[in-house]
Amino acid sequence: MSALPFTPAESARIRADFAILTRTVRGGRPLVYLDSGATSHKPRQVLDAERHFYEHLNAAVHRGSHLLSEEGTDAYEAARHTVAQFIGSRDEEIVFTRNATEAINLVAYAFSNGAAGGGGGAGERFRLGPGDEVLITEMEHHANLVPWQEVCRRTGATLRWVPVTAEGRLDLTHLDELLTERTKVFAFTHASNVLGTVNPVRDLADRAHAVGALVVLDACQSVPHLPVDVTELGVDLLAFSGHKMLGPLGVGVLWGRSEILDEMPVFLTGGSMIETVTMQESTYAPVPQKFEAGVPVAAQAVGLAAACDYLTALGMDRVHAHELMLVRRLLDGLATRPWIRVIGPTDLHDRGSVVAFVADGVHPHDVGQVLDDQGIAVRVGHHCAWPLHRALGVTATTRASFAAYNTAAEVDVLLAALDSVPAVFGLEVAS
C-alpha cells in the first residue's frame, strides 16, 4: 500500500500525452472527462503505435510470405507477448477478439457449440444441457448476462444468480445453495461498472472449482485500473477490452488457461483458425489461433500493447492509488451533500474507480445534462446493468469514473457543478 497518487507535475506530464484533454466543449469550457469507465482516452504513444503499424508494417498477418507479412506478423505476436506480460500470462493464453463482449460471447458460444457436439475441442465440461446450471450475479454488465441467458435458452440449462446487498456487495449468504454440483459455469465481474465493488475473486473461484465449475471473469473494469495477475486470481477464463485501458477501439482480449482453451470448442470459424480443410470437414489450429478467425486486428493489438507499455511505465499500483485518491475525494464531497445518495460501497475497501449516485428529485439524465453544460462528461442511465438498478430500487444513476489522467481539481469541479443542479429544477437543498 506504499504506492502514491501522481504528483501535480506527474499529472501534468500524463495529461500532455492526451490531446483530447486540451479541447473545449459547450461554449469554450475545458473538458472534464469523467467517463473513462465507458471508454478511456488514448495517449499519443498508442496512436503513434497504430500509425506506425499502418505506415510501415501493414499486412494481413499470419498469411503470405512477403516481408510486410513477416514484419506485421512479428508486430502482432509481439503485441500478444506484451499483453500477456501485462496480466501475468503466457503468450498462447491470449486470444485477441474485437472487444470484451465478443470475448464473453466466444466462451458462451463454446458452451452452446459443445452442447451441440461442436468441434475444435473434446471437453466434456463444455457440454451444457437440461439439469445443468449457469451461475452469474445480479451486478453483471449486460455483456456478462445476456450471453448466458441465450446459452441457457439454447441448451436447456438453468440460469441462476447471486443477489446483491443494499450496500452493493455480493450477498454470499446462500452461495452454497447457488453454487452446487449442477453448476457448470460461474461467471462474474471482477469490479462492478456501476458500484465500484471489487469482488473476492480468489475465494469465489476456489469455491466454484470445489464443485467442478468453470470460472469466467469479466475484468473490463479491473485490468485498466489495478494490478491484475491471472495466476493469482485463480480463474479459468477472463475477458477485457482495449478501449477502456487507453488502447484503441476494436480490440479485446480473452485470456484462458491453456488446457481450458485446448478443450474449448470453436466459436467463429473461417480463415486463419484452421489446420486442414477438405470439402467435408476441417481440423483446427492450436490455441490461440483456433479462436482468431479472419484477418486479425493487428494494428489495434499493437496499439493495445502500447497502452500496456504506457500503463506499466506509470505503474499499475500507482494508477490504482491515484484513482482511489480521486474516489476518496469524491465520496467525501458527496457525503457532505445529504441530497445525494451514493449507490455502492462508500469505503475504499475492495473498491474500484467508479462512483454512481442519485440526487433527490432530479433524474440522472437531467443531472448529466446540467453537468455537460459545464463541460463535465459523466455517464447517466443504467450503464448496461439494468437488473442491478432494479435490484437497488433505482431507475438510473449518474456515474463518474476515473482514469490515470484525471485530477483532484476535476473532482472539485464536479462537486461544485453538482451544487448548481437543484436550483436549475427549482429545488432547494439543505446545505
Added chain:
Amino acid sequence: MDLYQQLILDHAKERHGSGLREPFEAQVHHVNPTCGDEVTLRVHVADGVVQDVSYDAQGCSISVASTSVLHDEVTGYPVEQALQTYEAMRAMLTSRGRDSGDEEVIGDGVAFSGVAKYPARVKCALLGWSAFADALVHAGVDITPPAVAVTTPVGVSAVGSLHPTDDKDPS
C-alpha cells in the same frame, strides 16, 4: 440552460393528466433502452375524437414533461388533428434545431425546440408521443399520414416500434 424552459420544469413538476384511467381502447408500454425511462399509456378514442390520454410515466424531466404536454395537446381533439400535432412534434424534435416548431400546431410543445439540439435527449422527448401513436394503432386507428402531408415514410415505420428511436441501444 435554454434546454430547461420554465414550461418544461412546470410540466415535469405538475404532470397534466397523469394516472391510468378507464375507459380505454388500447394500452402500450414504451421504454427508452438507454436510460430505463418508461411510460405506460392508454388512449380512449370515440366519435373520431381523442377523448383521453392517460399515462404512468417514469423518467427525466424532458420525457415526463413532454408526455404531460402530449396530454394537453391531443386530448379533446379530432384524431386527425392529434396526428398532425404528433407529426409536427416529431418533425421538430428530429430536426437538429432546423425546425423550431409551430406554436399554432404543437402549442406548449414549442418549449421542447431546444431538445432537438441535444440528439441524446430527443428520444426522451419522443417517448410519450411515440407511445401515443402506437396506442392509436392498437386502438385500430389508421395513422398513415395522408399523401399530401409533409412527412417521410421513415416516420411512419418508426411508429409502433417498441423502441422508438433511430439510434441503436448503446448498451
